[in-house]
Amino acid sequence: MTRSERLLQLLDILRRHRHPVTGVAMAQELGISLRTLYRDIASLQGQGAPIEGEAGLGYVLREGFLLPPLTFPVEELEALVMGARWLATKGDEDMARAAESALARLRAVVPPALRTEMDLTTLVVGGPRPAPDQVRSDALRQAIRQQQKLRITYRTGEGALSERVIWPVALAFFDQSRVLLGWCELRGDFRSFRTDRIMAATATGATYRPPRKKLFDDWRRAHGLMAADRN
Missing domain, CATH: 2.30.30 (SH3 type barrels.)
Structure with a gap:
């Protein structure tokens, strides 16, 4: 993974969390040292990313950072949310994580009214989860x-x-x-x-x-x- 890819992944992690997330948790997910994580956060902050927080307490990304407006009809938005929720429930571990990340990214780029529609949608995925896999x-x-x-x-x-x-x-x-x-x-x-x-x-x-x-x-x-x- 290149450094630029890692920085984008770091932004995605922050977008997924509405509350502060610790540096330890982010470093573990990215597979890097805590020192590298703090260096990456400082780099993003230096480039203008509104990341708030500090070591030991956690970090949060303010909404609206470099995000172009993106709109959908409500039905299309519900279809996207439903599909991502299905994968988050029925997919394997990696696909579930990717679906949750995609939902967080989508939520970050839609207007506030559609963001509310995403949060309040009553479409749910039911039924048991598939049996766990032995191979990743x-x-x-x-x-x-x-x-x-x-x-x-x-x-x-x-x-x-x-x-x-x-x-x-x-x-x-x-x-x-x-x-x-x-x-x-x-x-x-x-x-x-x-x-x-x-x-x-x-x-x-x-x-x-x-x-x-x-x-x-x-x-x-x-x-x-x-x-x-x-x-």
């Missing part, structure tokens, strides 16, 4: 983006374990499960794997061809709808 989803998403072949240990619904080498293509989010779609070298065909049943996943260091988009288009033409856990 950011590793799966990285393998998808980089077209990296994965060696996985998979547990079927009957409890049997199998080793597979797959070409990960996409992640699908359902109400009570998440599914990794990929080409399975063992089966010589597309297969879908519930992420809570992937016991281990290791990048093989090899990339696959053809390009991921073509592979995904091939799956869509072949299947139309994903049938989870056909293993």
Whole structure:
């Protein structure tokens, strides 16, 4: 992560919190030392960011810093809020954090009247959370983006374990499960794997061809709808 990216992430963290957040908490989330965190805050303040607070007490970002006006019809705003809340509830840990960050950023750039609509919306997400994953989803998403072949240990619904080498293509989010779609070298065909049943996943260091988009288009033409856990 570059320093400029880190400074933007620091601003995002401050935007997510309406009350002062401690330097220790921010440093832990960014994976940096407290000394570096204080240096970054001083740098942002020097550039005009209205960050208030001090070491030991916490920091807060006043609203309105370099934020262009952004408006939506109420229905569109509710759709965005609902989608982000769904991911915050049904998504994996990283996607949930990203959804909450996006909501905080959206709230910061809409006019006060729409901000009130966001705060008062009565749209809620119900139902149980999906089962927790054994493998971090950011590793799966990285393998998808980089077209990296994965060696996985998979547990079927009957409890049997199998080793597979797959070409990960996409992640699908359902109400009570998440599914990794990929080409399975063992089966010589597309297969879908519930992420809570992937016991281990290791990048093989090899990339696959053809390009991921073509592979995904091939799956869509072949299947139309994903049938989870056909293993």
